Amino acid sequence: MNYNKLFTMLFFTLFFFKANAQEFKLGKVSVGELQEKSHPMDSTAVAAILFEKGIVDFEYTQDDGFMMITEVTTRIKIYKKEGYEWANKAVSYYIGSNAKESLSFSDVVTYNLINGKIEKTKLKNDGEFDEKVNKYWGQKKVTLPNVSVGSVVEFKYVVRSSRFSELTDWSFQSSIPVNYSEFKTFIPEYFVYNPNIKGSVLPNITKEKSGKSLSYLYKPKVIPGENLHKSTSQEKLEFTETRTVYIAENLPAMKEEAYVNNIANYTTSVSHELSVVKFPNQPYQTLSTDWPSVTKTIYDYDDFGPELNKTGYFEEDLKVVIDGLSSAEEKILAIFNYVKESVKWNDYYGYSCNDGVKKAYKDKTGNVAEINLMLTAMLRHVGLTANPVLVSTRSNGIAFFPNRTAFNYVIAAVETSSGLVLLDATDPFSTPNVLPLRALNWVGRLIRKDGTSTEVDLMPKAASNDAVMMNYEISANGVVSGKLKRQRTDYNAIIFRGNIRNVKEDVYLEKLENENDKIEISDYSRTNEKDLKLPILENFAFSGSNFSEIIGGSIYVNPMLFFTVTQNPFKQENREYPVDYGFPFVDKYNITIKIPEGYKVESLPTSILLNMEDNLGGFKFMISATGNVIQLVITHQINSPIIVADYYPMLKEFYQKMMEKENEKIVLSKI
Incomplete structure (x- = not known):
């Protein structure tokens, strides 16, 4: 797959904005903003961010x-009731053992226009919540008061952190x-950050350097036996500061559509990672400037490479x-x-071990790193060429x-004569080269013992099958009854096994009936649920009265029934x-239909064959139809897990034609 083409599309379809000279300050809400009924550029918007400003600065203390x-x-601005959720703001902050953060909200206000006058409502104490998400992260949330359609809400929050x-x-x-x-950003000369901009819009960027000084109280260290009353002094730290301003205006909403990996991958944004630390009279500390240095740094972490030994x-x-x-x-x-059987995943991501592989093995539970680094170590121990592969999950975005923060996951890889075998022991239904869907995120980085790395394509090559065999008959009053056999392989199987895990059969069947036009299911059975080497099979009988219409004595029926x-899915x-x-697939339907006595086939949909460009x-x-039996074979296949946006018009037209064909009716008339 041509990932370079994807990167080019994402980062070089650029549009420059002019910087807005207008000044934006909290508390300066206008009557015009409150009177506005809809967004001038998007009438469908439920809300809009009128302005958002972020500042990152540094301060210094001796301690x-x-x-x-x-x-x-x-x-x-809130335009519709569906936009009320934008009157809530939640911000996460780090509470782990090292380098804790503090977070505070202020200036939380709702503005409404009442009888032509601006009325403001401030946040009360019961509108702010602080909770522990897990042992690493806390979250503060504010719920703005007195919000209605037309309201304007404002807030400010400040995070203080030594995690820079x-x-x-x-x-x-x-x-x-x-x-x-x-x-x-206001960056002291002691820190060098690499800015990374992604998305289809490039903000206007200005940068300048200037001198800056910080004053702080210096308190001499107390040495035993010396005078304990040493006086403090006012000291000044002088350095060069780089000031960078990013501005973008009139940005359209990023709207979700079918088959989006993670919309944040394509949202215009900027991230910064610390690459060099250079304090006076100290050697440069280079952290990450390219993939080799990133992977070498990670491999040398105490909670990564040494755990493999x-x-x-x-x-x-x-x-x-x-x-x-x-x-x-x-x-x-x-x-x-x-x-997989010995150590269960505790749902924590990360490429670093928390308690270590030995404790995870003993306690029979661990995070992603502990489980898959343990797996890698065992594979190496028996003489196999195994190495960890750093991954960014789909929810974390593409690396x-x-x-170093591009990754949040790690799997194992074994080099064999037939190619690389990818393994993830955190999922009970995963098999070799069939990773959990969360790990299918373009590419990973395989790290060898010497710290060198190479790119690994994570996307599946083999198609996952979903094969349906359905035999049914239609009665003279239009009721459909029949039997169905369904077989799923690879990713279709791992997804299905995950969906039915810990779900009682009666609950599953009720959901299946409701989601398929209220069919009635009987004689249900499932095989190979636990045998991951084999496809998982479902068999059941069904009946339903919602699949046909009787008009003028003729029966009109959709041949694919509830699979139509x-x-x-593509609307934009x-x-x-x-x-x-996520993965290539083949959906195949083999359907046999028996028509009722006293009826003949008046008309059938025509057969059709559609092929997309470049074998996508x-x-x-x-x-x-032969006699009173209609035979139907339908195949829908996608050969590439990712299809670039250039093909979108073709893909949209393909799905439209496919949908129209599937919705054509069989017409049965009386003899």
Whole structure:
């Protein structure tokens, strides 16, 4: 797959904005803003960000050293009731054992226009909430008071942090229109950050350097035996500061559509990662400037590379696991299944171990890194060429730029004579080269023992199948009854197994009936649910009265019944980001229909064959009738997991034609 083409589309379709000279301040809400009934550029918008400004600055104290201060001010207009959610703001902050952060809200106000006058309502104490999300993160949330259609809400929050390895990510775009977005950074000369801009819009950027001084109280260290009453003094720290301002205006809403990996991948934003620290009279500390240095840094972390060298805790157990096995394939599968069964995932992401592989093995639970680094170590121990692969999950976004925070996940890879085998033991239904869907995010970085790395394509090549065999008959009063057999493989199987996990059969069947035009299901059975080597099968009988119409004595029936696609998933006129299916697939339907006695086939849909350009996919609809039996074979396949936006018009037209064909009726008339 041509990832370079995707990167080019995302980052070089640029549009420059003029900087707005207008000054935006909290408390300066106008009557015009309150009177506005709809957004001037998007009448469908439920709300809009009138302005959002962020400032990142640094302050210095003798005790804490440099502290990073992030201040954000926001004004939002509510146009519709559906926009009320924008009157709530939640911000996360770090509460882990190292480098904790503090977060505070202020200036939280709702403005309304009452009888031509501006009325303001301030936040009360019961409108602010602080909660612990997990052992690493807390969250503060404000719920603005007295919000109605037409309101304007404002708030400000400040985060104080010593975690300045990366600045806050700033998104200029949102799921609602943004009138004005501004982000400023004031960076002391001691820190060098790499700015990374993504999205289809380039903000206006200005940069300048100037001298700055910070005053602080110096308190001499007390040495035992010396005078305890040493006086403090006022000191001044002088340095060069780089001031950068990013401004963008009139940004359209980023609207979700079908088959989007993570809309944040394509949203105009800027991120910064610390690449160099250079304090006076100290050697330069280079953190990350390219992928080799990023992966080498990560591999050398105490909670990553050294964990791969620990083997004593599993050696005796592993002898039993691989006893009698000779081939690499047998050993890989045996060790992979052993780790899946022995250590359960605690739902924590990350490429760093929390408590370490030994404790995870003992406690039978661990995070992603502990489980998959343990798996890698076991595979290496039996003589296989195994290495960890750094991954950014779909929810975390694509790792476009070299930085340590681009990744939040790690899997294992084994080099074999037939190619690379990718493994993730955190998912009970994962199999070799069938990773959990969360890990299918373009590319990862394989790290070898010497710290060197190479790019690994994570996207599946083999198609996942969903095959349906359906036999049904139609009664003279239009009732349909029949039997169905469905077989799913690979990614269709892992998704289905995950969906039915811990779901009682009666609950599942009720949902299945309701989601398929209120059919009635009987004689349900499921096989190979636990045997991951085999496709998972469903069998059941069904009946339903919602699939046909009787008009003028003729029966009109949709041959695909509840499998008919009734809407085109692609609705936008144009699309600037790729269509991401996650994996290639083949959906196949083999349908046999028996028509009622006393009826004949008056008309059938015509057969059709559609093929997309460059072998991206196809649709086949083949139908025939012999006597009182109608035979139908339908195949819909997509050959590439990701289709670039250039093909969107073609893809949209393809789905429209496919949908129209699937909705054509069979007409049966009386003999």
